[in-house]
Amino acid sequence: MKQLLIGNKAVAEGLYDGGLDVVSSYPGTPSTEITEFLSEKNDIHSEWAPNEKVALEVAYGASLAGKRSACAMKHVGLNVAADPLFTLSYTGVRGGLVICVADDPAMHSSQNEQDSRHYAIAAKVPMLEPADSEEAYLYAKKAFELSEQFDTPVILRMCTRIAHSQSIVDTGIRVDETPKIYVKEPQKYIMMPGNAIKRHPVVEARTAALAEYAESCEFNELELDSTEIGIITSGASYYYVKEALGDSVSILKIGMPNPLPKNLITNFAKRVKKLYVIEELDPIIETFVRNLGIDCVGKELFSPLGEYSQQTIKKAFGIETEAGATAECEIPNRPPMMCAGCPHRGVFYALAKNKITVHGDIGCYTLGAVPPLSALDSTLCMGASISGLHGFNLALGEEAEKKSVAVIGDSTFMHSGMTGLVNIAYNATNSTVIILDNSITGMTGHQQNPTTGYNIKGDPAAKVDLEALCKALGINRVRVVDPYDLKATETAIKEELAVAEPSVIISRRPCVLLKSVTHKPALVVDADKCRSCKKCMGLGCPAISFKNNKAKIYPTLCVGCGVCEQLCPFGAITE
Template sequence: MARSLMSGNEAVARGAWESGVFVGVGYPGTPSTEVLENLSKYDDVTCQWAPNEKVAAEVGAGVSYGGKRTLVTMKHVGLNVAADPLFTLSYIGVGGGYVLLVADDPGMHSSQNEQDSRNYAAFAKVPMLEPSDSQEALDFTRAAFEISEQFDTPVLIRSTTRISHSKSLVEVGERNTVASAEFKQHPGKWVMMPANARARRVDLEARMERLSAFSNECDLNRIEMRDPALGVVVSGIVYEYVREALPEASILKIGMVNPLPEALITEFASKVDRLAVVEELDPYLSSRLRSLGIDVVETGLSTIGELTPGLISRAFGATTPELRDEISDLPPRPPLLCPGCPHRGVYWALGKLKAVVTGDIGCYTLGALPPLSAMDTCVCMGASVGMAHGLGITGAAEGRPVVGVIGDSTFAHSGITGVLDMVYNGAAGTIVILDNRTTAMTGHQGNPVSGKTLSGAPAPALDLAALCSALGVDSVRTVDPLDMTATLAVLTEETKRDTLSVIIAKSPCALIVRSDADPVAIDEELCTRCGVCVRLGCPAIMKLPSGQPVIDTAICVGCGQCVQVCRYDAIVTVGPACDFGGGL
């Protein structure tokens, strides 16, 4: 059997491919993104980015009803967006196997909140599998497709950042060819109107009963008996941590976290003197165990953020081995907009206008950080538009313009309906679409605005200006945000309107279009150390202890934004800094 070093995300993709998956569909979001990117490398699978997770879940449903296997991928907050179809898909069940991979982000490495998606499995009444390493990521994905078809249900796989992004050895197999069924009319199953749904609701409970029996018998859950003095119940990455922190402890490793193997849990509890649950985020397992009448010892471990072997070891009073929690001697590296980032020009102009800026999620969220400090809110994808509308209604900005800023991918994801709402309700305000031609934050995925598919093939690029005009927006203008003067002028004019306007700030991400401009440097004779260039927050511009700003020509891409804000003409072009052309 061939072995390969794989991340959890690569292994899920491999498991789906081996399962004969026909279509992979999702929306990018850390830490889930690479699942679909890897699945798309297999020639015999159709893989697509959808504009958002709800659409992805529905495309997957269509594939499944057509009798083919499908993998749907998203990050935890994406499941909020996809929750509407999911909660009814559980009634309907599947044609071909339907597996939805959701990746949680404990510790919020790259997310606006922490969510424990295990709750979704219980809430939506769908089975959920939770792997502990890359081998299980592959094996559980294969198992998930089997369970989906055997029990006629969508199946969730829950990953977390450490599973998705850590690599371990995986034994890989061959691709199964799955017999395909054709779509057959079956209104009682496919059409969820009240009369049909009431019947399926009863079936759903019966299915969960059958799945509970399966959970007790399957090899996804297992008892590892060691010292019976302490038994620990775990799932996911925490299994690895507990093995390292408490090598003598007996373990009940739960791979199927919904429905739980209640008989197995009771059996394990009877075999150990003390029973503990160690889990990241919500007390999902411990509260279920307590509701079974099982005594669970308090560990004192936090329900906030990630666990580590060190934290677990200390919670159980263990002194050895010495487990380090984090590498504390690394200098902090705050995230920054890249040199040459076109978002910077918009934030500079918004700062000049003292605008109240409702923000959104993407690279441009970094505009909230000093020195730009030009974004006042950030909630979830698409929220900038609705919030600009709501804040506008209150009049609380007291004469300051209210401006919503939203990236191109985010606009396609969930900004369009917000603009429609503003038009429909006669709202005033300004929305800036930061069109950098890509989904930069998650690694430059194509989207409906960029006109590139997941495989990089050309696709029709959404004409944002035409769309906004068609929605009924009074004024739609396009600017190049690298032209700071023009951007400030357009923003000044548009924010004075008492109707709705949309400004499309269009310039490609500095990481996708390589600059051929020469880098710039500061002429210290002319520089007055006023600090305006430093306040652009460009990583290429630093301030020496003397107060003198200097430009690191090795990372300057010559975008010219600092040249435009310098009132003393002290920033000048120099020759290429390095033989790779001075660009990124």
């Protein structure tokens, strides 16, 4: 059936039609929807795992049991799942196993721009890379076959532009796969040195077999037109090349970036006078080509930074483009910001006001970094707020302990905050950790997690008791505040920073965008009472602006959280 599908939906349909039985993932833009779409299928198991390492290990267990399994994650999630990945390459699979990973060139929603193809090479596992939704569907489906045929996990590499673009897909039907029977095979699945040492040559032999397969893999496609110019390209770049150059060049489109086809590339290079390699991010194909002793034009012309477009290709080939007219004036930026009524705002206001050093983490609350709050000092990766705070306090001692905190969301705390907190208790710094518990995984678009009490399908599930958990991890001082109560929030921060022991403040208030959250009527400014002190403007609330020298609240945006009302020294803001 022909449908217009977003890339992630196409992957979900491909995995499902490929015979998927178990999917376990942690949300991460731009990969999240793969698992969300799969959760709508009721004849397979789907779940949100606490992190990507757990997710891949769950998929591994299901594969060991003989079922086809998958997990999906963003590029940085694969760093977390790298530990099982590298040894999973040695054990191989029983049921097919597909790891979907979505890179984010241009960092639309990420903290770095890493290229996941390095992982496929380093872990010695095959990787497929579609260029649109149709291919995403076909490649995902085929990945299970390859996984079982070559006894290996297979990585399906997506990128933001393909994950979040829609194109027409002709979907088929679900394969009727008989699950493999579980049998004990200790030499294959117990990776202690004596066994693993015998598996490494198996991995090398498999890589050689896969390299042979790559020569005739239907996903490495030749378009022979020009004998002057040849272009080796893959993924999103393929369509930019087609858009810019059409049929005027010959193309080798690589759909399987690991392992690469040596003979196919060599023969293609021989057919053309000048060879270009056009790939976003790192020079993976280019390095391979050069190692074959073949001259090509690559990163000296095409940047390792950001996303390409047809314009990138046109400029490189000297095709003139003309931008449209622009206004003379400066166009103010419109950066993303915390929503009106966001429960994180009160915490960041209190932190900024007291000039606290704030170690941030990954989530909506990274937006505490933008003006006017400008409350953050650092953001590195999932969980690093807590461990980083401990190191910071170790380095600077008591002075830092009284002026620094970590802020981390409920989902991120479940993902990789707990171990850092154990370390604070065990190695004893008087650190103060604030868990911003908004009862949902916010930034990726409202996914459930182990602290919310619901599973991926929205059914009731075991709910982690954060207070009891923190105490069990060795923190004796755990207190809960409502971030809409500015005074209580500020008091809690001051008191916990002052005490000479580690502590956790749980700032608890559900995300204002949750359907279950009811909003209060919008607040109004009494213009007669407003003395234009602009104190309320310091909150950075999108519902408040300054018009005709008075504060003004937009009734369509305000949710009546009351934080600005507490801040106004003149009682000008009321219900």
